[in-house]
Amino acid sequence: MIEILPDKCDFCGCCVGVCPVDAIELKEAEITIIEETCTNCAKCVWSCPIEVLVFNRNGAGKKNDEK
Amino acid sequence: MMKSEYDIVVVGAGPAGSMAARFAAEKGVSVLVLEKDRDVGYPVRCGEAVSKAGIEEFIPSDPKFIATVINKFSFIAPDGSEVIVPLEEEGYILERRIFDYELAKTAAAAGAEILTRAYVNGLLFDGNKVNGVKFEYDGEQKEIKSKIVIAADGVESRVGRWAGLKTHIDFRDMESAVQITASNISVKPDTCYFYFGEEYAPQGYFWIFPKDSKTANIGLGVGGDMNRKKSALTYLNNFMKKNYPGASVLTRIAGGVPCVPTLDKIVAPGIMLAGDAARQVNPLSGGGIASGMIGGSIAGTVAAESVLMNKPEYVFEYEKRWNDRLGKRHLIFNRIKNGIYNFTDEQFNGIAHAALKLPEEKRTLGNIFKTALVNKPKLLIDVAKVFFTK
Numbered sequence: 239m240i241e242i243l244p245d246k247c248d249f250c251g252c253c254v255g256v257c258p259v260d261a262i263e264l265k266e267a268e269i270t271i272i273e274e275t276c277t278n279c280a281k282c283v284w285s286c287p288i289e290v291l292v293f294n295r296n297g298a299g300k301k302n303d304e305k
Numbered sequence: 306m307m308k309s310e311y312d313i314v315v316v317g318a319g320p321a322g323s324m325a326a327r328f329a330a331e332k333g334v335s336v337l338v339l340e341k342d343r344d345v346g347y348p349v350r351c352g353e354a355v356s357k358a359g360i361e362e363f364i365p366s367d368p369k370f371i372a373t374v375i376n377k378f379s380f381i382a383p384d385g386s387e388v389i390v391p392l393e394e395e396g397y398i399l400e401r402r403i404f405d406y407e408l409a410k411t412a413a414a415a416g417a418e419i420l421t422r423a424y425v426n427g428l429l430f431d432g433n434k435v436n437g438v439k440f441e442y443d444g445e446q447k448e449i450k451s452k453i454v455i456a457a458d459g460v461e462s463r464v465g466r467w468a469g470l471k472t473h474i475d476f477r478d479m480e481s482a483v484q485i486t487a488s489n490i491s492v493k494p495d496t497c498y499f500y501f502g503e504e505y506a507p508q509g510y511f512w513i514f515p516k517d518s519k520t521a522n523i524g525l526g527v528g529g530d531m532n533r534k535k536s537a538l539t540y541l542n543n544f545m546k547k548n549y550p551g552a553s554v555l556t557r558i559a560g561g562v563p564c565v566p567t568l569d570k571i572v573a574p575g576i577m578l579a580g581d582a583a584r585q586v587n588p589l590s591g592g593g594i595a596s597g598m599i600g601g602s603i604a605g606t607v608a609a610e611s612v613l614m615n616k617p618e619y620v621f622e623y624e625k626r627w628n629d630r631l632g633k634r635h636l637i638f639n640r641i642k643n644g645i646y647n648f649t650d651e652q653f654n655g656i657a658h659a660a661l662k663l664p665e666e667k668r669t670l671g672n673i674f675k676t677a678l679v680n681k682p683k684l685l686i687d688v689a690k691v692f693f694t695k
Contacts, residue, residue, distance in 0.1 A: 250460075260466050289536045
């Protein structure tokens with residue numbers, strides 16, 4: 239599951255631009271991953287310039303729970 | 306007082322959105338601009354460099370939004386070789402937070418209404434045609450109808466996606482960027498510095514853009530594949546530690562720069578994309594202020610014409626006008642970018658050594674690119690097209 243560390247975020251929108259499934263919502267200083275839509279592809283993690291997004295392989299994400 | 310219906314709704318009040326709003330309003334149609342942030346122009350997400358000509362097409366130069374006047378570029382190769390290029394046309398480092406305000410004021414003066422803290426979260430449809438927006442304002446969910454929506458909602462654009470336009474960009478083509486405004490350093494206020502190579506910014510460049518003799522925007526962009534291995538922030542921190550350990554940091558911003566040609570489709574029934582949302586950034590330089598204003602102004606003009614003629618299908622004229630004005634040029638810039646994107650440190654050093662052998666009066670941007678691409682004849686033609694013809 240992908241997590242956002244909100245205290246580190248600059249709300250720049252880079253992750254939103256690379257998300258292939260429109261699963262990230264950005265307001266002025268508020269960012270959310272829409273878990274039902276997210277496919278855990280990690281492209282947002284790879285493109286974040288300041289390491290705000292982290293991919294947690296062992297996390298209890300929805301997609302993992304379903305398996 | 307907000308009406309329940311407008312001819313045109315513009316999403317986003319950056320340079321592209323404000324110019325779209327102004328050019329539409331000047332033709333006499335009703336225009337509403339919805340900006341998600343509290344402030345127009347803030348937070349700034351930009352290196353703030355632009356050419357004088359790029360600005361003056363839309364607004365007279367004004368010291369209140371110009372931090373410094375630039376007349377030299379300095380390119381620094383991985384081995385430290387420095388190539389100084391006097392500019393044929395001067396440039397500016399802007400104060401974007403003031404500049405964007407001034408642009409929005411010209412839109413307002415033309416008759417556009419502007420609302421901040423208005424977060425657009427959906428579109429209204431009539432069949433497959435967009436005919437308005439849903440947005441959150443003051444804690445309430447609202448709807449506004451419009452004949453045309455212009456989405457100038459930035460690199461994070463989602464509005465176009467809701468209308469079925471493919472705005473998502475491959476992470477490898479997104480330059481991951483970070484920048485600080487550093488003070489208590491010493492810089493030449495008339496020179497922009499560009500550093501190349503593995504240490505500074507692979508698949509991109511590192512920049513120092515002066516805001517005065519003691520302050521500068523210092524930042525870099527790297528290709529997404531590079532950022533994946535080592536983040537842009539790590540490169541920046543390493544550079545600062547080595548070169549400016551005592552600097553004070555006045556701001557830090559991050560950002561994605563979509564270094565690609567314009568999207569194939571920037572229009573769908575009832576909706577047009579402009580600026581970063583349409584990927585109208587110059588893919589070689591990453592600059593998007595001037596090109597965004599051009600895109601916005603064409604979108605606004607065509608949208609108003611469509612409304613006035615009562616011809617909804619006329620919105621597609623925007624793609625043609627944009628491609629004729631800059632879209633085709635950006636394709637060429639993109640080919641040149643791809644030609645130098647993966648140069649090794651040795652190649653960058655070689656270019657610098659060859660450029661230093663050019664007599665000073667021949668050291669122009671065009672000639673530097675010619676030197677860089679001397680072994681790629683096809684790209685030399687591209688260089689000629691964009692650097693040696695006006």
